[in-house]
Amino acid sequence: MNNRTYRLVSTFALFAVLSVGYQNCAENVNFGLSQDEMASQSTGMGANSIQLNGGALFTTDSAVTVNIASQNATEMYITNDSTCSSGGSWEKVSNSKIWPLKSQNALNSVYAKFKKVTQLTTFESDCVNASITHDDIAPAVSITQKPGAMVASPAATFGMRIDDDLSGLDHFECLLVGEASFSKCGDVKNYSKVSEGQNRFQVRAVDRAGNRSVTVEYGWLVDTTAPTVTITNKPDAIAASSQAVFNFTGADSGSGIAGYQCAIEGGNYVACTSPAVYSNLLEGGHVFTVQSIDKVGNVSVPMSYTWKSQGSSTNDFSIIGITGGNDNVKDGYLGSILQPTVHWTASAGAVAYRVSITSDAAGTAAVCDEVQTPATSLALSSCTLKDGQTYYARVAAYTSANAIKVAPTYKFVVDVTAPVITISAPTISEDQKTAVFTPFSIVDSISGIDTASCIRTFGTTSEAVANCQTLTKITFTNLVTGDHVLTVTAKDKAGNSASKVVNFTAKKVVCDPFSASGIACKQGWKGNIFYFPGTTSGWTSLAKYFSEGVDAGVILYMSKIFVPVRTFSNGFPTTDGDLVKKKAADGGANLVEWFALRLGTIMKLGATDSAGYYQFALISDDGSKLYIAPKAGGTYATVIDNDNAHSATMKCSTSAIYMDANSRMPARLEYFQGPRYHIAVTLMYKKVSSASPAVASPCGLVDSNFYGTIDNTSGDYTGSKYQQALDDGWKPMGTENFLLDETIPN
Incomplete structure (x- = not known):
């Protein structure tokens, strides 16, 4: 027999004996209980059970709602102890209770027992429980299948997977940039025809706890358009030479040029580079063709040139280009340095070449004196040209018998200036x-x-x-x-x-994270969030959060600074449906403790405020500071120092600031939150008679329940220190007191 059964049997037996005894001695005695009431008090509690978050299997919140179902119980005992013998306290039965989970990112069980106390006996239930998995770590998405970085096909297939050791995948969300929004997708996503040009595929995952991963992006180029090719230098239509030099260039707006193929006299294409030189050509007509190929294999329309060669002297030759310094492309430009190197083809029978540079095509205005060499190129190191000028290279070939052949003049431009x-x-x-x-x-x-x-x-x-x-x-x-x-x-x-x-x-954007309604972006205050990077307790004053903490990569907007004491266990929601998290190197958890806010605004009076001196106050749990500058570009002065870890404390300025309807004063507020779960920060002001106001109660008061409970009918914070402040003339600064400071950078 278990203890519960034993207690019930003993109680009923005692009740029967007492009933018989009293009936024998005084059968008309009235115990104050009707037969129905006696039956009710001798009835047990019936079924008792609990659920967590309405029976959810997973949660991202570090506190859950315990949903309570009990028949006839008068008290309940909630605990993390599986025996229901410690870790809790008896309290009046309610339909629900907020309960902090014992472990983060793990399976949690919450336990409860119930009792019913009557004038006759006490009933106590067995220990019941419910479980939920806490998971605030976003899944990590990997793209396992994708097209190449540059492709000629408009079709694309993507494969995805996630790593999530807790709640597991609920669904993927995919977006081809250009579509209106993300949509649910499977672990394989097919596109039959994407646009020409650069494309971007984005995917994110949501696990069963509701965590959304960071968006993973892949970019690739679809290039179905052929490149183009242009011949930039060629022989005359009727050329008195058995040699031909062709310069050409290609263009491709997609993947880029990979190379060229050339053909002469309608022959097979072979790989080539510019310039292409053909020697020992017979007299008569000739055809040169070139085509470009881009990096995904698209081939240009061929470009052809037809010319006639008259004369087949074996000592014909041509200048094929200019180089210099880091410019090693033989073409009509001299880059990198101002001293040119001239290149030409060999002339049969020549024993020497004489090279000169002139500023005119006729060759009469010499710029660089003629230099002789036996080679087919010459660096004119003592010849310094001018940037941006056009010049002409001249080369003459000499045989042992002093026969002379002059190559066609070669025009080039000097450009040593980078784009x-x-x-x-x-x-x-x-x-x-x-x-x-x-x-x-x-x-x-x-x-x-x-x-x-x-x-x-x-x-x-x-x-x-x-x-x-x-x-x-x-x-x-x-x-x-x-x-x-x-x-x-x-x-x-x-x-x-x-x-x-x-x-x-x-950056991620957070808008009015402490507002229950009327959430607004780009209004009031703008700033950033910083956090302690470790997993232990953080700093207990403001300074190190900004000098040594981690910037969370967030833009924070707050329409006003009015945050009465409340729990803060879920974190900062962002406009893209995520929560602000620590960076992966710092554990990646939702940011709910050991963080600091730095916000800026332009402060002004409200429509009903009159000119005069104004005193300021900060109520915060934990530390906060207020700085105000007299004008744009002015020096900030510390107006309130309510720093360090403490319960909700009201700190007031010891001096007042004169303000009128035209006042526009830059202001900065800093606030840090220590350990979970409570948060509070409120900025107040009141008009005073002088620049040196009294600092009277409730200034300096400390109370974890500073705001008490608001009466929803009257709007009063009945009996609280906050109501005392309101009664003393203090009022919270509202949205009309702030202008967004657009100079605060994103």
Whole structure:
């Protein structure tokens, strides 16, 4: 027989004996209980049970609602002890109770027992329990299947998986940038026809506890358009030479040029580079053809040139290009340095060549004196030319018998100036989804831009901007929160290169996290959140959160500073449906304790406030400080120092500030929250008679229940120290007292 049964049997037996005894001695005695009441008090409690969060299996919150169902019980005992013998206290039965979970990111069980106390006996139930898994760690998404970085096909298939050791996957959400919003998807996502150009696929996962992962992005280029090719230098239509030199260049706005193929006289294509030189050509007609190939295999329309060769002297030769310094491309540009190196083909029978540079095509205005060499190239190191000028190279071949052959004059341009890239930090939209770089330009005023690239990288993914050298503004949309890098590179036709790198961050946005209604962004106060990076207790004063803490990468907006004492166990919700978390290196948990806020605004009087001196107060649990500057650009002065860890404390300024309808005073507020679960910070003000007001009660008072309980009918905080402050003329500063300071950076 268990203890409960034994107690019940003993009680009933005693009740029967007493009933018989009293009936024998005084059968008319009235005990004050009717037969129905006696039956009720001798009846047990019936079924008793509890649920956590309405029977949910998982939660991200570190405190849960215990839902209580009990028949006839008068008291309950809630505990984490599986024996229901310690860790709790008897209290009046209620329908629900907020209960902090014992363990984070683990299975938790909560236990309860119930009792019914009557005039006749006490009934006590067995220990019942309910379980829930706490999970506030977001899943980690990996893309396991994807198209190549550059492809010629518009079809794409993606495969995804997650790592989540607690609640497990509920669903994936996918977005092809350009679509309106994320939508649920399976672990394989197919696209049959994506757009030409740069594409971005984004995926995130939601686990069964409701944690949403960071968005993972993959960028790839679809290039189905063939490149182009242009012949930039060629023989005359009727050329008195048995040699031909062709310069050519290709262009591709997608994947870029991979190489060229050339053919002569309608023969097979072979790989080639510019310049292409053909010697010992017979007299008569000739055909040269070139085509470019891009990096995904698209082939250009061939470009052909037909010319006629008259004369087949074996000593014919041609200048094929200019190089110098780091410019090793033989073409009509001298880059890198001002001293040219001239290249030409060999002339049969020649024993020496004489090279000169002139400033005119006729060769009468010599710039560099003639130099002799037996080689087929010559670095004119003592000849310094001028940047941005046009020159002409001349080469004459001499045989042992002093026979002379002169190559056609070769025109070239000197350009040793790198392209100019104009770019600065972007303007990022309020929702942090769009970054705009303006003004933007890539300019080269001499030879012109040959190639340019503008690539945004985010982790291992990238997004290229097509033809960015033609743009005056670059815009990136659908940004994933985190650190991004924009790298701009440019090369001109002379081979000079330039590059610039801009780092920028798309932050999460938190709007009025302590407001139950009327949530507003871009209103009132704007600032950031910092946190203690460790897993132990954090700092108990403000300074180190800002000097040594971690920036949570968040933009925080608060329409006003009015946060009466409340529990704070779930964290800061962001506008993208996530919660602010510590960085992965710091454990990745929801940020609910050991954090600090730094906020700024422009303070002013409300519509009903009159000019005069105003005193300020901060009520906070834990530390807070208020700084005010007299005007924009002015020096901030500490007005209230309510720092350090403590229960809700009201600290008032010892001096007052004169304000009128035109006053616009920059203000900064700092606040830190220590251990979970309570949070409180309220900014108040009142008009006083002088610059040196009294600092009277409730200033300086400390009370964990500072605000008491609000009467929803009267609006009074009945009997509380906060109501005392209101009665003394203090009032909380509202939204009309603040102007958003747009100079506070994102």
